[in-house]
Amino acid sequence: MNAASTLAKSTRDQIVEAADRLFYRTGYEYTSFAHIADAVQISRGNFYHHFKTKDQILDAVIGVRLARTQEMLAQWEREAAGPEERLRRFIEMLSANRADIQRYGCPVGTLCTELAKLQHAAHDDANQLFTLFRTWLRKQFRLLGRKADAEALAMHLLAMSQGVATLAHAFHDEKFIREEVRRMHEWLTSCLGDAPSHTPHD
Amino acid sequence: MNAASTLAKSTRDQIVEAADRLFYRTGYEYTSFAHIADAVQISRGNFYHHFKTKDQILDAVIGVRLARTQEMLAQWEREAAGPEERLRRFIEMLSANRADIQRYGCPVGTLCTELAKLQHAAHDDANQLFTLFRTWLRKQFRLLGRKADAEALAMHLLAMSQGVATLAHAFHDEKFIREEVRRMHEWLTSCLGDAPSHTPHD
Numbered sequence: 245m246n247a248a249s250t251l252a253k254s255t256r257d258q259i260v261e262a263a264d265r266l267f268y269r270t271g272y273e274y275t276s277f278a279h280i281a282d283a284v285q286i287s288r289g290n291f292y293h294h295f296k297t298k299d300q301i302l303d304a305v306i307g308v309r310l311a312r313t314q315e316m317l318a319q320w321e322r323e324a325a326g327p328e329e330r331l332r333r334f335i336e337m338l339s340a341n342r343a344d345i346q347r348y349g350c351p352v353g354t355l356c357t358e359l360a361k362l363q364h365a366a367h368d369d370a371n372q373l374f375t376l377f378r379t380w381l382r383k384q385f386r387l388l389g390r391k392a393d394a395e396a397l398a399m400h401l402l403a404m405s406q407g408v409a410t411l412a413h414a415f416h417d418e419k420f421i422r423e424e425v426r427r428m429h430e431w432l433t434s435c436l437g438d439a440p441s442h443t444p445h446d
Numbered sequence: 447m448n449a450a451s452t453l454a455k456s457t458r459d460q461i462v463e464a465a466d467r468l469f470y471r472t473g474y475e476y477t478s479f480a481h482i483a484d485a486v487q488i489s490r491g492n493f494y495h496h497f498k499t500k501d502q503i504l505d506a507v508i509g510v511r512l513a514r515t516q517e518m519l520a521q522w523e524r525e526a527a528g529p530e531e532r533l534r535r536f537i538e539m540l541s542a543n544r545a546d547i548q549r550y551g552c553p554v555g556t557l558c559t560e561l562a563k564l565q566h567a568a569h570d571d572a573n574q575l576f577t578l579f580r581t582w583l584r585k586q587f588r589l590l591g592r593k594a595d596a597e598a599l600a601m602h603l604l605a606m607s608q609g610v611a612t613l614a615h616a617f618h619d620e621k622f623i624r625e626e627v628r629r630m631h632e633w634l635t636s637c638l639g640d641a642p643s644h645t646p647h648d
Contacts, residue, residue, distance in 0.1 A: 400629060
């Protein structure tokens with residue numbers, strides 16, 4: 245790779261990074277090419293050299309978020325001793341990101357919601373972010389011995405985290421996140437002893 | 447009131463109704479004056495006679511939603527025998543509206559999320575919709591004898607309903623709503639017997 249292509253790649257990455265941040269903070273529909281170009285401080289010509297449409301930038305942003313999420317889940321797999329500790333890492337993600345969540349909501353949930361309303365072609369791609377978490381959580385519940393209802397428990401935990409993010413965002417309330425994180429840990433503890441409470445369907 | 451003002455009021459109501467539907471289905475930022483005027487099939491001149499800005503329409507939409515919500519909660523108070531049945535009415539709202547929820551999400555949650563990201567001046571007004579439910583739920587939990595943690599239980603139930611709406615919307619999954627409604631009823635049943643599990647702070 246020569247110097248010119250290294251520089252080109254770096255500008256592209258800067259655009260994607262700025263778009264990622266702006267889509268998260270102000271929403272996809274509101275964010276314009278001009279907002280992104282201003283944030284990166286590049287000319288329109290240079291910008292169009294990398295991306296012709298906002299949809300192309302969205303695809304790149306979703307790609308980066310998917311890669312980042314996969315990396316994080318792989319790290320949890322490596323570092324945490326077993327499925328319970330991995331599930332507690334998932335819950336603790338709300339605490340770790342509480343400042344951003346109360347300001348901007350969940351990056352996954354708010355993007356999926358917006359793209360679903362816009363009936364945007366990339367909605368299915370954005371949903372892959374939810375699916376990554378859903379599949380990974382299901383795997384951990386199976387490893388915990390909850391084979392029959394692993395899917396339902398995974399969706400329930402994902403739903404709880406989304407609900408907490410939505411209300412913490414609406415009320416800009418970090419304290420509420422701490423209270424709900426405590427409840428989620430209690431709920432997980434109750435799952436460790438429980439027998440499945442309904443008929444398996446997967 | 448003469449015929450002309452009756453007609454004028456009716457056109458205004460039609461505009462607010464169309465805007466309410468479009469803001470819900472496609473989002474506030476995406477919806478334009480032109481979209482609303484097209485839906486009502488009136489001229490731009492007639493439209494501007496009633497509303498000069500989209501923000502004015504948003505204020506009217508939030509006003510209508512607040513009035514409708516207050517009316518619904520008052521009806522539950524009248525019709526349901528006691529606090530437990532009223533809380534079950536709240537939970538059943540997810541079932542009753544499941545077709546719209548899996549297509550467009552929760553009308554309250556998605557509007558509050560979008561306005562928070564836009565740092566829109568009407569965000570606090572939209573939040574009043576959440577606050578109506580929050581206050582009403584807290585009252586019911588107090589009546590159930592959960593004085594010490596009524597506020598936390600109200601927020602927890604509101605969060606669960608938001609989480610279910612977000613995931614049902616992302617995955618367009620009505621069956622998931624039914625499963626979570628069942629879990630919420632189970633959770634409420636567990637609240638009837640429980641003692642408060644933490645120190646009161648309200």
